[in-house]
Every structure is written in C-alpha cells, then in structure tokens.
Amino acid sequence: MERKLLRLAAALVFAMVNAGSAGAEILIGMAGALTGPNAYQGEQQQQGVELAIGDINAAGGVLGQKLRLISVDDACDGGQAIAAAHKLVAENVAFVVGHQCSGASIPAAGIYERAGVIQMTPASTNPRLTEEGRPNVFRICGRDDQQGAIAGAYLAARGKDSRIAILSDGSVYGKGLTEETRRHLRNNGGAETLYDELDPGLSDFSNLIMKLQAAGIRIVYFAGYYREAAILIRNAREQGYNLQLVSGDSIASEAFIQVTGEAGEGTVFTSFRDPRRNPDAAALVERFRQNGFEPEGYTLYSYGAVQAWAQAVVKAGSIEPQAVISALRSNEFETILGRVSFDAKGDVRQPGFEWFIWRKGRYVPLE
Incomplete structure (x- = not known):
C-alpha cells in the first residue's frame, strides 16, 4: 500500500510539473568524449544531435515544446562518465544520447535508470550494456x-x-x-x-x-x-x-x-552500415557537408537516436519515462538510418555491420 501511494505521489508531481511547463523546453543530454584522443567521436555525436534538434525545433518541436541540448564531456572514461551522468540528471534532462564508449556507457546506465532518464547510445557496442536488463537503456547501433x-x-x-x-x-x-x-x-x-x-x-x-x-x-x-x-x-x-x-x-x-x-x-575493418549511402539521406548528408563537416562514423546514428526518441514521445503523448519506454519498445520509427525498432533488451533490430577498406584517403565498402 505504501509503495502504491509513493508511486501515485510521484505521478502527481510529474503531472503537475508537466502541466505547468506548457511551452517550456525539453532538455536533451549528449554525453561523449569532447576532449582527449577520442574527441573525434564526440564531435560526430555532437554534430548529429545538434542538427537533429535544430530540425525538430524548426518543425515545431515535440508536443509543442522546443528541445534544448546540454552536452557533457566524459573523455571516454568510466569515472568521468559517472560525473557527467550525475550532471545531466541534475539538469533534469529527459533523454541522453550517449555515451559513445562502452566503458563510459555501462557505469552511467545505472545512474540514468535510478533517475528515470532514457539513454540511447549511437556508438557503444559491448553487449553488456543491454544484457544488464535496464529498461531505460537503448542501443541504435550494433553489438560486438x-x-x-x-x-x-x-x-x-x-x-x-x-x-x-x-x-x-x-x-x-x-x-x-x-x-x-x-x-x-x-x-x-x-x-x-x-x-x-x-x-x-x-x-x-x-x-x-x-x-x-x-x-x-x-x-x-x-x-x-x-x-x-x-x-x-x-x-x-x-x-x-x-x-x-x-x-x-x-x-x-x-x-x-x-x-x-x-x-x-x-586497412580493412568492420563498422556499422554507412547511412550516407542511403539515397534518402542524401539531402541531409549534403547539409552537413555544406557546414564543413563530413557525417561519417557515428554522426547519423546520433541524429537517428534523437529522431527515434522524439517519435516515441509523440506516440506516447508525454515525456513520462515509462510511457516513452513502452513506445520505444512497441513501435517502428522512420529515421535517417531507415525504419528501426528495438527488441526486448533495447537493442536495435535493423542496423548491422559490414566490411570497409581504406583506399585513397577514405573508407569505402570492401567488395
């Protein structure tokens, strides 16, 4: 009985806050390596999330509210990732795109779970992240x-x-x-x-x-x-x-x-399927390039993570975490990566891996 009353009280508080925030901003977190040797990946995340938020806001936002980004640096380090996660939770973000490194995503995930914050990584591939069974954790890239x-x-x-x-x-x-x-x-x-x-x-x-x-x-x-x-x-x-x-x-x-x-x-290597080669992504890829940025690696996966979450919020009709989690687990989403959906563990069903080779200063599919 006491637990039911506590859940009811929490729901009422959330409803009051949500009702009083009409027209307010929804805060989105981005957590990745903005400094250190892996900062190039953090820049990919940053560029992808920023443009996705800009495009969503230009189209009217989500549930009539604009999105605002808060970025934190974890330097691809587990200890710094914990501090970064606490900062985003203190900022009351509704959603986090990140972290990029598995050694950062895994320790941060529990912090987000306890705070009721949804986390979706565009880059962390270690299976342990989703195998731990946290309902708030999603992965829009493949697994190792x-x-x-x-x-x-x-x-x-x-x-x-x-x-x-x-x-x-x-x-x-x-x-x-x-x-x-x-x-x-x-x-x-x-x-x-x-x-x-x-x-x-x-x-x-x-x-x-x-x-x-x-x-x-x-x-x-x-x-x-x-x-x-x-x-x-x-x-x-x-x-x-x-x-x-x-x-x-x-x-x-x-x-x-x-x-x-x-x-x-x-040099040959495996990586996620390259959405830049998708004809439907051509216009967006060109926009990145006009801004002087090549959307390689994790860029479009970060963009797609924001798209999937935003569509789930619309389907849920709320940013309440459990409603959005349920929407993410039970729907398909049209993203720059194509149509995506998530399994019971939070792993994406569609994007996989393919082979690439470095030739003439750029990586291309290995034929």
Whole structure:
C-alpha cells in the first residue's frame, strides 16, 4: 500500500510539473568524449544531435515544446562518465544520447535508470550494456557479438595460410570485441598464433612490432581505439613490415588516416552500415557537408537516436519515462538510418555491420 501511494505521489508531481511547463523546453543530454584522443567521436555525436534538434525545433518541436541540448564531456572514461551522468540528471534532462564508449556507457546506465532518464547510445557496442536488463537503456547501433561474428569468420578464411595475432587496447570495448572475435574465429575452425594486449599510453609500438615479426604474424586483428591502431600500422610500415591490419568500428573516421598517412591504405575493418549511402539521406548528408563537416562514423546514428526518441514521445503523448519506454519498445520509427525498432533488451533490430577498406584517403565498402 505504501509503495502504491509513493508511486501515485510521484505521478502527481510529474503531472503537475508537466502541466505547468506548457511551452517550456525539453532538455536533451549528449554525453561523449569532447576532449582527449577520442574527441573525434564526440564531435560526430555532437554534430548529429545538434542538427537533429535544430530540425525538430524548426518543425515545431515535440508536443509543442522546443528541445534544448546540454552536452557533457566524459573523455571516454568510466569515472568521468559517472560525473557527467550525475550532471545531466541534475539538469533534469529527459533523454541522453550517449555515451559513445562502452566503458563510459555501462557505469552511467545505472545512474540514468535510478533517475528515470532514457539513454540511447549511437556508438557503444559491448553487449553488456543491454544484457544488464535496464529498461531505460537503448542501443541504435550494433553489438560486438555481431561484429565479432563476421570478423571471426573473415579471419578464419584468411588465416588458413597466414599466422594471425589478436590484440586489444585493454579497454572495455577492446577486450569485449577481441573476446567475441576470438570466439568466432575458433568456431570457424581457425586459431590465433598470438593473443596480447598493448599499452594505449604508448606513442611507439616498435617492440610489439618486433614481437609480431618474430612470431611470423601476417595479419593483426586489433580491437581498440583509432590512435593505437594508427600508430601500430604506421610503425609496421616504417620498419618495412608488410602487415595486414584488420580492425573494428572505431577507425571509421578520417582521424585514423590522418595519423597513418599512406601506411593506413589497405586497412580493412568492420563498422556499422554507412547511412550516407542511403539515397534518402542524401539531402541531409549534403547539409552537413555544406557546414564543413563530413557525417561519417557515428554522426547519423546520433541524429537517428534523437529522431527515434522524439517519435516515441509523440506516440506516447508525454515525456513520462515509462510511457516513452513502452513506445520505444512497441513501435517502428522512420529515421535517417531507415525504419528501426528495438527488441526486448533495447537493442536495435535493423542496423548491422559490414566490411570497409581504406583506399585513397577514405573508407569505402570492401567488395
């Protein structure tokens, strides 16, 4: 009885606040790395969310209210992510796009759950984020068990005549993706010669390169962030080592090729399907480019996250969290990514992964 009274009181308070805020703004949070080595991903998120909010506001807002963005920096760090999440909760945001790094999203998720804030990541791929069963958590990108499945099959096929090393940068993302890739490599009848973890604080991996050469490694699968991937292949080329680098979605950015130069040519990697190639996205892509920004990587996924949430609010007729969560779980949404829906865990059903290759300074689908 006491719990029912508390829930009723909370509902009445929410209704009073909502009724008194007609014409007020709805606050949206964006949490990502705005500083540090992964800031390029944070900029992708920021650009995508900002333009989505601008377009929604230009069309009249949501339920007659304009959206306003509050951005916080987590530097792709778990501790800073907790502080960033508390800040957004204190600001009374209704929705958070983020975090981008799995090691930031996972610890922040519980804070948002306790505060009744919906979180949707456009970039965090570690399965644990949605496997923990939090009802407020959604993922509009793919998962690393999906990414690892195609990476493992690829390595198994190419590793029949070449020795393979699997490397991680030790991050939550890196460890999770290497574990999935290694598992699927073995399920496909392959095996790695070397399994190791590099130090992401280093600016030179020459000692590791020598270790790889001594083991006769021809293919390296690296799961981690772009900086270490870029330095690794650049060092290999500097030493005349014809190493094939295979990696994951974090190198889907010009930031990778800016560090590697020509050394990055021929690097292959898995990443989310590229919505820039969708004819229906052409006009939006051109708008980004006219503003001097290439909407690669997580940009359009961030835009799509705002679209999905806004449409769910309209379907719910309220920004009340439980109503919006129910709408997100039971409807399909027309977004820049195409039509999307979410399963019982909060994972998106449609977008998956595909192969890309760096050619002539840009990444294109691997044919």
